[in-house]
Amino acid sequence: MALKKCKECGKEISSKAKKCPNCGAPIKKQISTGSGCLIIILFVLFIGWIFSSFDTPSSTSSNSTVSTSSKKWFQGGNLHKATLAQWKSATYQNKLATASDWLSATKWKGHLNSPSDFDKIKVKAQMLVRAVDKVVAGKEMEQLDFMKANEIAAALVTMSDDLGP
Numbered sequence: 001m002a003l004k005k006c007k008e009c010g011k012e013i014s015s016k017a018k019k020c021p022n023c024g025a026p027i028k029k030q031i032s033t034g035s036g037c038l039i040i041i042l043f044v045l046f047i048g049w050i051f052s053s054f055d056t057p058s059s060t061s062s063n064s065t066v067s068t069s070s071k072k073w074f075q076g077g078n079l080h081k082a083t084l085a086q087w088k089s090a091t092y093q094n095k096l097a098t099a100s101d102w103l104s105a106t107k108w109k110g111h112l113n114s115p116s117d118f119d120k121i122k123v124k125a126q127m128l129v130r131a132v133d134k135v136v137a138g139k140e141m142e143q144l145d146f147m148k149a150n151e152i153a154a155a156l157v158t159m160s161d162d163l164g165p
Helices: 031-049 068-073 085-088 092-105 115-139 141-142 149-159
Strands: 001-005 012-014
Touching: 068 092, 068 115, 085 115, 085 149, 092 115, 092 149, 115 141, 115 149
Parallel strands: none
Antiparallel strands: 001 012
């Protein structure tokens, strides 16, 4: 049985106590840093799992009124299930096209109706690529090269208000 100090009276009490036997102050259970990180990782994995069902975008082939030249920048992305290591070594064009696919399958679904919409989503896809690159470049991510890039992107898209139409 581990002992800790009561924050109110300073007496040593059991770490399993719900209140201090000396002063009666309630003891708050603290979540360890490891548990907090585990919760965040599980959340990212869950969001990634949801996001992974969007392998191919419906919008890139469904809009025939947009000219071929305005579509080129978002065609050919193949990083939908890439690991972080694969994302790091991919070309910017591939990242941009994949980010566009992710956005068109989530926040932009049903919003790509004109050539100007494709210009708008390009800006948002560029933002998403920069954000994923920034997360992936972090020192703490070096140990997680096996993770999927779409898990990071899904968390960013879910938590961001800036990436929608």
